[in-house]
Amino acid sequence: MPHDRISSRTSGALPWAGALIGALWFIAVGGGRTLDPTYLDWLGASDLAQHTLGWLHFRDAPWGLPLGRTPSLMRPLLTTVGFSDANPWVSLLLKPFSRWLPRDFQFIGPWLLLCFALQGWMGVKLVGLFTPRALPRLLGSALFVMSPVLLFRFEHDTLCAHWLLLAMLYLNLRPREDARAAWRALGQAAGVNALASGIHPYLEVMVFGLTLALALDVARTRRLSWRAVGAGLAGVGVLVGGLFLLFGYVGQGVSSGAGGFGFFSADLLTLVNPRGWTRVLPSLPSGDGQYEGFGYLGTGVLALGVGALVGRRVSWGPPLRAAVRAHAPLVGVALLCALLAFSSVMTVAGQEVLTLRSLVKPLLPLLGAFRSSGRFIWVLHYTLMTGILALVLWRTRTRPRVATAVLGVAVLLQALDTPDLWRRIRFLEDPWRRLRAPEWAQVDSFYRHIVLYPPSIHGSGVPCVRNTFPDDEYLRFGDLAYRRGLSTNSGYSARLDERHVAEVCAALEATLEGGRLSEDTLYVVDASRHGWMRRMGERLTCGVLEGFTVCVAARTGRFREALSRTTSGEFREIIRK
Structure with missing residues (x-):
């Protein structure tokens, strides 16, 4: 066997070795602690918290359209696992097994590991277009794995599927000898588009752009006719449009x-x-x-x-x-x-x-x-x-040792100059936002909803939702709603129908200001609405739990009794203000 060739068995194992490089790099930069699916205390803020909460509510939601709909989150606004960036494909895959999964279950850490592993896998395939040698392919794969833009995006986990882009580069650059190979490439590109459509829309647009490049190349090199290529590209477009409709990314008025x-x-x-x-x-x-x-x-x-x-x-x-x-x-x-x-x-x-x-x-x-x-x-x-x-x-095609040495130095330099490898500045502990007062365990089974008044809608510019709740506190009540089987009217959606937000908020204000209270609802009242609480008088039982003013209209129940016992000097001070 010539020194610059490798056996087919070795060649088949190389992508797995590339995947191992990706997995080891993820662990080396501090990702190992995230692999415990029951460990939530690194997901307590910002995008990662939004994604986790979206999945938690979806796992208990009834099936419906659009796929991934989560009616218990931000009720009565429409949101889905797509708009909470909770990775629709993975969420849909895991939902049937929800009853067997731990209640505190996250897949973001394992998903990130998978992204790094697939980055290594596709890196080997891509570099293999330029050299048959094993070491240069693995070293080139390592450079893709260590790409700063990949690790930089870890806080937005769905956007870490950069292996989709490498897959499309591979399909664009791989030789296509005949029409059959060209159709196969377009079919594989359609599969990559389908995956990207259920991971993140930004990635899908990039993938579709690279699919367009592939289609143009197939047509201009006369592997297929322009008419055939146009039909294939239209088919991919219909596939993507259908998935976007199915997942609710379009057609919802956001x-x-x-x-x-x-x-x-x-x-x-x-x-x-x-x-x-x-x-x-x-x-x-x-x-x-x-x-x-x-x-x-x-x-x-x-x-x-x-x-x-x-x-x-x-x-x-x-x-x-x-x-x-x-x-x-x-x-x-x-x-x-x-x-x-x-x-x-x-x-x-x-x-x-x-x-x-x-x-x-x-x-x-x-x-x-x-x-x-x-x-x-x-x-x-x-x-x-x-x-x-x-x-x-x-x-360096005629000097294999030089190629290996040069790539090895580049990999070493890339690794040594990655701050995360030495300072472990990512994947740090960030406790999951959870309400822990013992009174929450007394919430009676007849309660159905948690209503923040006014609603806490992250990112909304509607004046009606302005409040003084601490940032991201909607997470605590979203978590409580998940654990107690309730709905919540607050949350974080990647896109909003602001007109609908204004209508829902105005309707809530009119309902509550008119004194139409529901006994199956926990009201969490912002400081700006304490005047309303005073006007309701004895119709409400209110107290302070973990710094939040909570009221109920129910006349009986364990939680009402527990809440009334929290009425203290702190609460009376709130009332006086």
Whole structure:
């Protein structure tokens, strides 16, 4: 067997080795503690808490349409596991087993491990297009696993499925000898689109863009006719549209969120701006919202890219230009995604250099749905990484030991300059928000709802929902509702129908101000509504639990009695105010 070839058995095992590299890296940067599915005390804030709460409420919800509907969360507003970013495919997969799962059950840690493992798997497959040698494939895979943009996104777990992008790069770059291979590639791309549609819409848009690049390449190289390619692409579009309808991403009247477009963007220097990631290169200024467009390639990859361009340009320029021409649709889509990432206000080191606001304004109803447009830089990030690895492996194609050494140094540099490996600054303990006063255990079985007055709707700009509840306190009552089998009117949804929010809030205010109280409801009253509580007088039994003013209209019950016993000097002070 020639020294530069490996057996088919070894070749088949390499993706598994790449997956192992991904899993080990995840554990090395501190992710091991998250793998206990009953451990919630790292999920207590922000996006991770929203995702966990969405899953917990969905696991007990009745089946219905749209798929993933969670009627007990933010009632009577519509929300789904999609809008709570609770990973629809995984939530749907686990729901049938809910009765056997522990009540405190999270899948975010295992999902993140899977994402890193699949990143390693696809990294091996992708690098295998440029070299048959085992070590360079594994080292290239390690660079994909250690990509800063992947670890940086861990707090938004569904957005960590970057292996979907690597899969589409692989399908774009893999040779297609005939029409049968072309159809197979389009079919596999349809499968990747189906997966992405039930993980996160941002990833699906990127995946669909790369599918478009694949379709254009198939047509222009005459593997299939333009009509056949158009039909295939239309089929993928119908599949994606159907899944988006099924999951409730579209057709629910939610707002686009256009207000953030242009703020959560990417800087033109994002690929080389470490934003504190490295001790080797200085961080450059950037805008407040441009963390969403973080695209740093990593110190090892940048060094590899510089090294690949060393020497006379005549030795690498013509092959590089030929490769760009050969994959023009892929390069074009990557650049278009980058343009979307830069958005309507282009900046260099945080300073505005070009504005396209007037040009973009008519498109805001469409583009505004992707207000965090900076994320689209990931397509260019991984395309450029792939190009750098391909160029290095091409230039060292006759010197396998040099290729291994160069990639090994890049991997070592990438690892050593990853702050998470040494400081363990991610996956830190962040206790799950839970109400622990013993009185909550006395909530009677006839209670059905928890109503915060006014509702605490995270991200809503409707004046009616303004309150003085501490940030994220809706989580405590969402958790209580889950554990006691109740509904809650508060929560966090990625997209909102603000008109409906205003209507629901106004209806609640009219109901309560009119004295129409429900005996099956726990009312959590904000300080701004204590006057209403006083006006209700003896119709309510109120008390203070863990700093929250809680009232019930029920005339009997264990919880009413427990609540009345909390009426203390603190509560009387609240009443006087």
